[in-house]
Amino acid sequence: MGQISFPAFLITFLFLGFCAPTKSSYFGEENWVATTSDGTEIKFSQLEKEQLALNVYAPNCAPCQREVPTLNYLSQEIETKFPTKAIYMVVDPYQIVPDLPADASWGEAFSKAKKVMEKEKSDYKIQIPILFMKHPFTIIPNSLVSGTPETLLFETRPLRLYYNFIGSISEESKQEEIEKDLKVAFFRHQFGMGL
Incomplete structure (x- = not known):
């Protein structure tokens, strides 16, 4: 009884290899849809x-x-150096x-939220692309996004969350300080941008 034949081992190995769970979404994010300020719909x-990085x-x-x-x-760095990645600011209208x-x-x-964000964009010099999220996305306690700011990192194919930054990545205002900030370095590492 203590021996397994090679064919039995091979069949078991192949069966487990082909039946291994695949990467999948856990929070329904594959259904998330957003709209750009010009009304173009985006399905993530x-x-x-x-x-993808979504900053809430x-x-x-x-x-x-x-x-x-x-x-x-x-x-700006992602847009110029990492064409296979994208970062967006997202809001729940x-x-x-x-x-x-x-x-x-x-x-x-959408119409009212667009006006709010146009003022924010002007007041705070926002240059990152802004997206307006549709349901089922929401910000509520005890859900995937429970507050702001929060930055969600996703792999695609299938779209699935792999890391969630709670709080701001950095609140530094000068480029040289942003570049030295350890939290920015950690974001860069998590998002595959090197150190």
């Missing part, structure tokens, strides 16, 4: 990128606003518009 699972922003969030110089710096009824239409929420 169909973007031709290997990795809110206008009434001081750490979010202080993080903007770092996001602008990282966005239903949560960034004051006094918006929960049953407001997407069109109304």
